Amino acid sequence: MARILIVEDEARIASFVAKGLRAEGHQTTVAEDGPTGLDLILADDHDLVVLDIGLPGMDGFEVLDQIRSQGSRVPVIVLTARDSVTDTVSALEGGADDYMAKPFRFAELLARVRLRLRQAGEQPAVARDDVLEAGSVRLDLRTRNAHVDGHGIELSAREFTLLEIFMLNPGQVLSREQLLDHVWGYDFDPASNVVDVYVGYLRKKVGASAISTVRGMGYRFNA
């Protein structure tokens, strides 16, 4: 769909982002340091850049500064350390379009990537659906209400996000790892069985048949 450059030295995060974006149908390139990233950006081969601030050699500010001063208008989403106010403000003043504080959940990054791509493409703000429906389950993303068979159910924040991810990918098998990345974030203990537990909670609330287990693979939401 879009060609996205990830400038990030931590392999774990780079791969977390790249993997997720590829699963969304985007083409990804990873640059592990500033100069490489800068070259690739200036080659003007990408639709969007995800840029880490804490890079070895040449930090993200410098990269940002250079590409803007050389006239590139490619959308840039900056990754900063959590609550590094200074970083964030500088980044936005320095020409970044948006930023994410680490650690972040992939679902959030994805939302911003979509927003920036949409804005860049000048597409008329796809009347994105604020309500997901599948079978008897209805999820209102704006009011955060959920209904099964037209009868309201209560979901906690975690349950809601998990169900949202499921309903955005109906019929697809989602691995525990994918779900953990999307709902819990990349820095969560991958050995935890918290996904299993929350799938259990959801099944109790939306009906056991809504989510089937694919042994050895993960879970699938049935439309």
Place this chain on the structure above:
Amino acid sequence: MARILIVEDEARIASFVAKGLRAEGHQTTVAEDGPTGLDLILADDHDLVVLDIGLPGMDGFEVLDQIRSQGSRVPVIVLTARDSVTDTVSALEGGADDYMAKPFRFAELLARVRLRLRQAGEQPAVARDDVLEAGSVRLDLRTRNAHVDGHGIELSAREFTLLEIFMLNPGQVLSREQLLDHVWGYDFDPASNVVDVYVGYLRKKVGASAISTVRGMGYRFNA
């Protein structure tokens, strides 16, 4: 803006809804029983109907049935008792466009009223802003993230909703009663000081100057 008919026998709820909708700039009429409501609807003088199911004399189902069988296509939002699954399903099958389970928060009803009016008007789904910004405060309604000076802050669900209401009405004085209706719902103890407490929490997080006290009146969010 729109002419809205409220068919509801409980005065407390009728006035809660009417008051809120008038504050939004709509014209409201209240009918306290089914036959009156039916007459008014058939007079075709309203853009939208909020219809209670539990009415004396002629219940909401009957009203709905009659108006649909007589060809009216006015959008109808039905009010049902909480978790009365049967009611809800019957209502939707009977031609209602949406429903709210009692007790409800006004903010939610408003969201649905807007949606239905928009659909009825065939307006091209105003690219409604999913991000509220005022001064240094930024509130992303979709991802439920909040930022102050570009630095993420954590808000609980209640805090978020309260801040949302404030930011939707910047510069306006909002009474405790209004806030209670919007954020807590109409069946909440009006003598509670919970609004004061939560304003206190918000001030700690977004800065004390963001919300000023208007003595004897309520609170105002400053843009």
Place this chain on the structure above:
DNA sequence: GGGGTTGATGAGGAACCTCTCATCTTCGTC
């Protein structure tokens, strides 16, 4: 059908959220 692997689930601790209550502070008025 036995054994190992994978998934489901109940129990429970820690943290958090929500609200009430009582007390303290601020404000306006006289």
Place this chain on the structure above:
DNA sequence: GACGAAGATGAGAGGTTCCTCATCAACCCC
């Protein structure tokens, strides 16, 4: 300045949420 009213706030109860761990059940392969 003294007083009463209005608002702010700390303490804390009660409930919920989130997660871990241990155990139990289902499944697969041979």
